[in-house]
Amino acid sequence: MAKHQFQTEIGQLLQLMTHSLYSNKEIFLRELISNASDAIDKFNYLRLTDENFKENEWSGKIFVKLDKEDNSLTIGDNGIGMNEEDLMNHLGTIAKSGTKAFMESLTGDAKKDSNLIGQFGVGFYSVFMVSDKVDVISKKAGEEQAYMFSTDGKGEYETKPVTKESHGTIIYIKLKEDEKEFLDKWRTEGVIKKYSNHIAYPIMLNYDTEETEGEGEDAVTKKVQKSEQANAATALWTLSKSELKKEDYIEFYKTLNHGDAEPLTYLHNKVEGANEFTTLFYIPKKAPMDMYRADYQPGVKLYVKRVFITDDEKELLPPYLRFVRGIIDSEDLPLNVSRELLQENRVMANIKQSSVKKILQSIKKLEGEDAEIFAKEYNRVIKEGIFTDYTNKELLLDIVRYKSSNEEGLVSFDDYIRRGNSEKKEIYYIIGENEKVLRSSPLLEAYKKADIEVLILDDKEVDEIVTPMIGQYKEWTLKDITTIDAPDSKSEEEKEEISKAFKVLTDKIKEVLGDEVKEVKISTRLTSSPSCVLKDSSDPMASMAHMFVQMGQEMPEIPLILEINPDHEMIKKLDTLSNDALFADMSWILLDSAKLAEGMEPKDKGAFASRIATVATKAL
Numbered sequence: 001m002a003k004h005q006f007q008t009e010i011g012q013l014l015q016l017m018t019h020s021l022y023s024n025k026e027i028f029l030r031e032l033i034s035n036a037s038d039a040i041d042k043f044n045y046l047r048l049t050d051e052n053f054k055e056n057e058w059s060g061k062i063f064v065k066l067d068k069e070d071n072s073l074t075i076g077d078n079g080i081g082m083n084e085e086d087l088m089n090h091l092g093t094i095a096k097s098g099t100k101a102f103m104e105s106l107t108g109d110a111k112k113d114s115n116l117i118g119q120f121g122v123g124f125y126s127v128f129m130v131s132d133k134v135d136v137i138s139k140k141a142g143e144e145q146a147y148m149f150s151t152d153g154k155g156e157y158e159t160k161p162v163t164k165e166s167h168g169t170i171i172y173i174k175l176k177e178d179e180k181e182f183l184d185k186w187r188t189e190g191v192i193k194k195y196s197n198h199i200a201y202p203i204m205l206n207y208d209t210e211e212t213e214g215e216g217e218d219a220v221t222k223k224v225q226k227s228e229q230a231n232a233a234t235a236l237w238t239l240s241k242s243e244l245k246k247e248d249y250i251e252f253y254k255t256l257n258h259g260d261a262e263p264l265t266y267l268h269n270k271v272e273g274a275n276e277f278t279t280l281f282y283i284p285k286k287a288p289m290d291m292y293r294a295d296y297q298p299g300v301k302l303y304v305k306r307v308f309i310t311d312d313e314k315e316l317l318p319p320y321l322r323f324v325r326g327i328i329d330s331e332d333l334p335l336n337v338s339r340e341l342l343q344e345n346r347v348m349a350n351i352k353q354s355s356v357k358k359i360l361q362s363i364k365k366l367e368g369e370d371a372e373i374f375a376k377e378y379n380r381v382i383k384e385g386i387f388t389d390y391t392n393k394e395l396l397l398d399i400v401r402y403k404s405s406n407e408e409g410l411v412s413f414d415d416y417i418r419r420g421n422s423e424k425k426e427i428y429y430i431i432g433e434n435e436k437v438l439r440s441s442p443l444l445e446a447y448k449k450a451d452i453e454v455l456i457l458d459d460k461e462v463d464e465i466v467t468p469m470i471g472q473y474k475e476w477t478l479k480d481i482t483t484i485d486a487p488d489s490k491s492e493e494e495k496e497e498i499s500k501a502f503k504v505l506t507d508k509i510k511e512v513l514g515d516e517v518k519e520v521k522i523s524t525r526l527t528s529s530p531s532c533v534l535k536d537s538s539d540p541m542a543s544m545a546h547m548f549v550q551m552g553q554e555m556p557e558i559p560l561i562l563e564i565n566p567d568h569e570m571i572k573k574l575d576t577l578s579n580d581a582l583f584a585d586m587s588w589i590l591l592d593s594a595k596l597a598e599g600m601e602p603k604d605k606g607a608f609a610s611r612i613a614t615v616a617t618k619a620l
């Protein structure tokens, strides 16, 4: 017998399970049945693809045995089984990224953390909500020796060799005193039907009951053992839509997703013709915790003619749809399809293409609160899609949402167009890091005055790369307001005249600021601010900047243009100011405060502060 220490995180997890306030304890059954079904899937695949595992008589089965006298519940399967190493690696350590993400998001607040369990589902360990003694007896298909893994859920476990005739796993669960309800046949059958009705294999419920034979004084009561199938045992996606209710889809999702959350939406399609396949996809209400991890767990399982093939293939859908959960079941792929084959296979490419279209169309149909939830959770990955999936660009552009200078919440390009100037057909946007800074940017003033909506793109890292690629939505052109002339009512001649009138002033400011700015200009875009800064879009660096960002490098410095507002009192006064020292201080203040308004930093913060102090003292 060998004693082992649980990985520290598991220790924590067990602690949480045993002491959690989690009310939905019944889900331990769903988790263990789902593991059993996965194990049977895996063996079934081996049996059909590997000569060494051919077993003619085999058919996948799960059993659940209730023993009132022993106060125990046992779950068994004839799946692939585990050897000693598997038991230690799979049950003694946390390997899954989902569980890792779960552990990382723990707050230490029992109530919040137990809600997290609902969101994640932590598989096997949920058994410790109802038990403090668990024995797992398992024999791996193709191996001689079976092993037992035992634990009381308190930080240690033991493994030892045991005998077991055939491959598969048996989990013996000694129930806690106050969890005896799970020994009640009706209670447990209800839980199985609720969560596991459409597990593809029969779940046999074995229980003891009493039967009376004869009548009156001759009546004899006997204990009898019964065995009944508790689930429908049909893969849900093989049923027709008309046979299924919304609840059926939702319960199946909970099994698939190992959690209690309901999906935002689902889509079930059977495609017939040259290529036959069925898909059932779900969009979770909450983005998976590992969505931004490189080692994210793909959410779609591939089946061929109802035989499970893989749940670890990231290429079944494009990576930007990695939040989608569900099933693809193909009639045409070969059972022994390899990963390489899958990636080059034409059948698979067809399935993928049609699935992506259907998923995007169903997202596009979301309305009201659902559309808002989707945008909040997935806008960023949709932008990733715009960047990577050229074929579906139009659909993705219908789905993506942005903040706007005119509206609370998020708006679509179509919303913008509905309100926009249909003669000019231009969509204006500004990109930056911080929504508040962007909203108060002096660059927006002229647009506000002219009542023109501007999209506020505050996911700078992503927007800076993706937005220039969009270029056009329908026949509308996207325009970055920092690179175009502001809307105004002045004619070219009028503009030239004002520039001339202030030429001495702009030249003088440029002389003070030197190379800090490329140019000092009279602005037509400002109403209340004295100045603003713009990046010079004609500079070659500006057009290369996106390439730098794409390559993960720092954004190169792009020369700045300082614009000053000729109608502002400060500029008028500056124009007639004779004190050179004060003029220089004011010129720097005009530049530095304009930079601050765009979320940039003054070159010399100390000098900026002392200049403000000098000017303020003079004004007192």
Ligand SMILES: Nc1ncnc2c1ncn2[C@@H]1O[C@H](COP(=O)(O)OP(=O)(O)OP(=O)(O)O)[C@@H](O)[C@H]1O
Binding pocket: 031, 035, 036, 039, 077, 079, 080, 081, 082, 090, 091, 096, 098, 121, 122, 123, 124, 125, 168, 169, 258
């Ligand atoms: N009945 C079983 N037969 C064979 N292997 C099993 C069985 N139960 C668990 N395992 C193995 O232990 C691993 C961990 O199980 P656990 O329930 O903790 O997580 P999971 O099933 O991988 O993840 P999730 O529950 O989030 O899907 C499984 O991935 C599987 O390899």
